[in-house]
Each structure stands twice: as structure tokens, then as C-alpha cells.
Amino acid sequence: MDTASLLNGVAGGVLIGASAVFLMGMMGRIAGISGIVSGMLYEPVSSERLWKGAFVLGLVLGPLMLTLVAPQWGNVAGVAEGAIGAPVASVPVMVVAGLLVGLGTGLGAGCTSGHGVCGMARLSTRSIMATLVFLACGMATVFIVRHLLGGGA
């Protein structure tokens, strides 16, 4: 088991938790990325869109700053210095996957952050159930692709 990566994971998780707590303390909002990004894209123009846009800017700048300033703190598998890993799936698979992720998080009103982190921390029944379902479906999909079909990502 990769203990160093696990510890990096816990440190990253604490930063994500700090972000969620900060957003709740300042704005009273759940730090759900699918809701924030889709809101920035599709909500009517309002001050809501401004802070959501700023959040997305920070979300993009965070890993970029790490790449430029302290790439040794990144945690890309098999790479000593790097903050952003390369995609493993092909463009057609990524198109299908992206559609499913957008549609699914849009309909289910949340993703790994909104349900998996914030909703779990609130002990919300809906979020706990959603998290169990997307974890199970993700694991089943990887099992089918890697072990039954024997290829792909």
C-alpha cells in the first residue's frame, strides 16, 4: 500500500475540508463543484455568478500554482514532481464519460464534493445514499472495463 500517497491524500482532504468550512462560514453555501461550475455557466447573470466564477478561477489556479511553485507537493502516480496527471481514456470515451458525469451530477444535484464531502459531513441521508451509489457504480464500471473487457482506462 502506498502510505506516502495516502498521507498526501489526507493533507489534501484537510485543505478541501477547510475550503468547504470557509465557504460555509463566509457565504453559507455548500462547496459542491458541479453546482458551482454549472451555476457559473447557466444561471441568469447575478452576483451569484461572480463569486462562483471567482471560485472556479481559484480552483484552476490552485493546481497551476502548485505546478509552478512546489511540484514536489503534487501526488501524481509514478511521478516525483507534478501536480496534474494525464488523462488515460481516449477522446471518444471521454466524451461519453463527460456527458454521463454532467447529466448525472445535474440530475442528482451533486458530485463527489457536494454529496461525498459536504453532504456526508452534514450526515444527509440523500448525500450518503448518492455517495454509496456513485462509488458502487464507479467501482463496477472499472471492474467491467479493466477485468472483464481487459482494457481501456
Place this chain on the structure above:
Amino acid sequence: MKVLAGLVAGLLFGLGLAVGGMTDPQRVLGFLDVAGAWDPTLIGVMGGAVVTSFIGYRLVWRMGAPRLEPHFFIPTREDLDVRLLGGAALFGIGWGLSGYCPGPAVASISGLTGPLAAFVAAMAAGWWIARRMGERQG
């Protein structure tokens, strides 16, 4: 002030994803691959984030109201429905195919590649379709 708060929260979130290795789809797929060479990193990220939020939320809620808004915006629904669970299932399949959920996909944009661009564009299209299919809940 709201814009600055959004920026700081986004920066913390993006840094956390990168430090945690979630901007590498190989780490995410390694976690989902329970029958292969299992990678525990994601459980560390989720555990660290949930415990920090669990404690932090309870401290913050004691303030009575957030600093920049009149009240907290917290989902109140507790019922389970097909939209929620069906949506989560579709999301899980897409997540397992790519190794990307929305946060890491957007956070990785500065290292943009063709496949990631295709994913982000398709994800934005998926959100648009979901909004057209009905009013977004929560």
C-alpha cells in the same frame, strides 16, 4: 468581498485536490479498481475532507449566520428519489470510465489535453441537458 471569498475557497479546494493526487485520474481509477492494484489515496482525501468539514461546519453554524449572507443555504430534503439515485448511478459510470469527477476535471484545465477538453465540454453539455430536463434540485 463575496468574490474574494469565492476565490480563496476555490484556491484552497484546487490546492487540496492537487496535493491529494485527485488531479491524477490514475489515482482515482486505482481507488475504484478494487480487484486490481488498489490505491487507497482517495479514501484519505475523502476522510480528511469529511472529518474537517464535519467539525468545521458545526463550529461555523454556531455563529448563527455566515459573514457575507443573511443566513445559511442548506439543503433540507431527506427523501430518496429516482432522479437522485439514477443521477448518481450515471455519474458513477462516467467517473469509472474516465477517472474524473467535476472538481478534478476543472482543476486540471491548466494542464489541458485533448481528452480533458473533450470531457469538460461534454460535461458542460450534460449539465445543460439536465437543466433542460427539469428544475435543478438543491
